[in-house]
């Protein structure tokens with residue numbers, strides 16, 4: 001078994017997705033498949049017209065898109081976004097690369113780390129307000145606790161991708177110090 005001393009938290013930088021979708025994205029980059037060991041879903045699996053509009057910088061996040069009165073027909077984007085929401089997948093943990101295999105998620109530190117990716121986008125948004133849902137947060141805390149116990153990882157070594165030197169991207173978009181605080185607290 002390889003020695004693990006670090007857990008690295010990422011954000012997919014997408015409003016939707018799952019392990020299979022990310023696997024496809026990473027293969028498109030020429031990698032040998034998904035670079036993360038776990039993915040925590042937010043309940044939205046596929047892209048929608050709302051995502052495309054958001055990428056163009058014009059839309060509010062789909063979770064906040066007000067639904068038109070039923071029978072109005074609505075706009076196709078909102079209807080499609082609604083269809084793509086899978087509440088039963090919110091907070092679901094999926095396996096990516098097996099933990100015994102070295103990941104591809106944090107330059108220079110893949111050898112001794114595990115990578116967890118939350119589906120989500122945005123920066124500086126409180127949990128539950130942006131794309132990181134409360135269910136994802138609970139799943140993340142639980143998974144980190146389990147992995148810390150299994151591999152003997154110290155809470156100071158649960159790090160956000162952005163906390164590594166030389167990383168310019170805002171990954172993940174929430175304060176990982178808050179996660180460490182939660183992990184340092186007793187109880188479940």
Ligand SMILES: [Zn+2]
Nearest residue numbers: 010011161171
């Ligand atoms: Zn990252």
